[in-house]
Amino acid sequence: MSIKVLICDDSAASRLLLRRVIDAQPDMTVVGVAADALIAREMIKTLEPDVLTLDVEMPHMDGLDFLARLMRLRPMPVVMISAFTGEDSDVSIRALELGAVDVLGKPDARSPGALAAYAAEVCDKIRAARAAHVHRPRRADVAAPVATAGAAASARAAQGRIVCIGASTGGTEAIREVLVRLPPHCPPVLIVQHMPEMFTGAFAKRLDSLSQLRVKEAEHGERVEPGCAYLAPGHSHLLLKRHGLAYHCELSGADPVNRHRPSVDVLFHSAAEQAGRAALGVLLTGMGKDGAQGLLAMQRSGAWTIAQDQASCVVYGMPREAAAIGAVSEVSPLTEVAQRIMGRLAGNTGGAVLKQGV
Template identity: 65%
Template structure:
């Protein structure tokens, strides 16, 4: 990394640390969007990957998604980003990846070989209709001051998919996604977190690790490989 990039990274981390220690009013949790109702028995054997990211996440998602083969379980992504950017961000990733990457639409089926990015104006939820996984968008209030919220996506995965889901939490400021990842783990999911060395801001992964919600901590450059290895391994009982 050159000196200018290193300086930018240090400035972002300093700003994140200042915000995390600043007194701010409490925010709402995922209960304002959907109740926690983890699925004990998955409705089918279809695997899914759900990903949450914030500060530094646009580059982290590129690094995570570009090694993915064309045949891969569906991927649902909540990236904290203003709504005017999510569609073009998805299109850029789509041009770089072997999988299809698109902005999620309300009511569309979740298909293998595709990644769905939450639009910046809505929460993205995984729902189940007639034993098929579906994207649902919600304009319910912000959770952890974010819409889309990672906690909402992760809770919906615990509710709809149970142990079929695989969780990934990447670089980001704050704690969004930590509680949802814990709910996923309690539902039988296997979860990954990006390590501190490769994060721009370690806040979100750190909070998930502290809650005991994470099974593996990986360098970003190894994350895709580790997720693919887990998918190829025998299912846990």
């Protein structure tokens, strides 16, 4: 059945472009276009679209206000498509917190090839949104960190360990849920979230404000430290590299993997090679298969692996693919992932591991 899409954007040029892109797809159709949120509200009632694309800057009611009301009264899949910039990229993070499935910038003056790639990305995000399990958003309160018996002993047991997390659609809130529950003595955490480069800095800052960990965008060559989380910047793959007795971040501009840069598979494969059983692999919600083969490589190298369960995923794609090939040691509801991580670290040192801080 064709995906019914409603476009809400005050720019006639943007509405025309999106309509042409969407109507050219065999599996989706535009059922209506609206120049503002008030018109869109009435169209939603009568047309019952499967997915709404929503601009931010609009007359009468801006997109974020409309999104907040919509998700409170009639939750549905929403893709925010707006002229986000580095200066206001925190708007995109707010949209995701309010319940948008994904965010995407508008195209500038682009070459035909770049425009085709942008069109493919728009359609991919609409398909992912249609598959999303949308809930009313919860308040972004800081959860209490996981209580661990004998924190000092747990910290010693976790020395030399590395936690690697991968996510895509729905992953911003899933990653937040995990990080805010991790205690400050947690081993280093490396994260890949499929997200455009203009958004990752704002996302890292938001996580840093909520978590007891220090959260930052990863920098090429920097040494990873306990109590810190490193987010792959949206323009580069993030790899784990071992130099002597320490681990470092490495950034790569190599070609996309599984159509993504950064790619979860790239991070996981590097963890399998460089850390082996000292690593823990965590695969959260997301569309597609990125991360499945890398998680399998981690498991085969002796690492413990965990995937988010279907019921708590926004899109049960990446975890399902990993489970299907036998890459998952354990499946867990999202709210219990941090507890499982810390329990594993406290109860199993993973054999010979590197010592951080040497």
